[in-house]
Amino acid sequence: MATLVKSFAIQGIDAYPVDIETKTMEGQPMISIISLAPSDKKKCGSHFDLAMAVGVLKQADLIDAKNILQYGLIGELSLDGRLRPSRGILPMIIAAKKHGYKSVIVPRENMVEARLVQGIQILGFETLLDVLRYLEGKKTYGSTVPEEENAIWQENLLDFADVKGQDELIDAVTLSAAGGHNMLMIGEPGCGKTMIAQRIPTILPQMTEEECLEVTKIYSISGLLPNGHALMKQRPFRAPHHNASLNALIGGGVNAMPGEVSLAHNGVLFLDELAEFSRRTLDALRQPVEDKKVSISRVNGTHTFPSNFMFVAAMNERTTKLIQA
The missing domain is CATH 3.30.230.10 (Ribosomal Protein S5; domain 2)
Known part of the structure; x- marks a missing residue:
């Protein structure tokens, strides 16, 4: 038996x-x-x-x-x-x-x-x-x-108080965050685009218990939840490099792991130097941005990962002029 x-x-x-x-x-x-x-x-x-x-x-x-x-x-x-x-x-x-x-x-x-x-x-x-x-x-x-003291995953919180100037941009960011809108920032190198983007999650509403569990599940499956830590209560911020592969951004691989669009679920996905990303990669973002989820088909089945995030991108003004020319 x-x-x-x-x-x-x-x-x-x-x-x-x-x-x-x-x-x-x-x-x-x-x-x-x-x-x-x-x-x-x-x-x-x-x-x-x-x-x-x-x-x-x-x-x-x-x-x-x-x-x-x-x-x-x-x-x-x-x-x-x-x-x-x-x-x-x-x-x-x-x-x-x-x-x-x-x-x-x-x-x-x-x-x-x-x-x-x-x-x-x-x-x-x-x-x-x-x-x-x-x-x-x-x-x-x-x-x-x-010990339960470290049960909640705490990261160093950033604050918009660190940003000097850029009042118009901060107003635009506030409106986008309040309405859940995506946004594109265009400006000269060093003017604070990345600095401001990193602080957007701090002004978004606190996650509900259901959202916290959903984000924690994604990070747990991806092996990104530190041992001895548990619930993620802060909205994630993900900023993949423009050399990131399509699988790294969208998700996939042999065992169909979540990508950056899912790791940014309920948070912010920031693409700096947007023009440097390949067209194939940018085209692949259409489904996650529109459907708030991404489906990955493999031989062993189809996997669906959530990807409801605020999409923030940045470009240099000089790059914009070259594209227009």
Whole structure:
């Protein structure tokens, strides 16, 4: 009889449950791929390590773990048995709660992020041995939540008080921010276009709890959420270089990761030296700007990422004159 262990997989910015099935059979020594159901969806990630290890040990009768189906297991394993933090924890915990899970075991370093989701028990461990002892009932769980002081991701806040002059431009920026309009700034190099653009998120309305969770999910999946930090409450500001590839800007790659347009979701996307970006890249921005989302098609499926941002661009006045000429 096969052993069943529960885990999760990421698709887009959301997650879904995965059944991990293991079976040992007599015969020539060999290792076959463990069954990850549903099998019609391509899966990737090192966070399956913990669930696979528990499944193999249980199937081989090397542990006496009871009621393992009550737990969702997430975590990457190092060769010495330590649990390493995984990306995409937040959407996986949200999926666990949605599908009725009562408890989820995660690496200790992911606990602050995981506990953003209320109404589900989060158990954090540092090693595989600790997890096995707990599942066997040989060890009671003692909460080891990291300090909460750094639970909210805080960055150095910028302020428009640093800007001297440019009153007309600041008025235009204020109107654009108030109405959620996109804008293009044209001026001489060094006149403060970038400095002003960096401060636009500070005058936008505070994000709602739903917006905070949505942004945090995107950064969690992208691996850009620092360990020990959790909820992002400040609107993001992204300023990709004009040499950025199309996949880096729009999203994509082998595993279809979010691009800059999604990392700027609910915040500001700033393109400096707009004329230096390739026409192909600028054309690709049409769908995200108009539809507030971007769809990326790959062999293993189509992924949709949100991209509702304020689009701010800047050009040098000299470049504008050359284009007009």
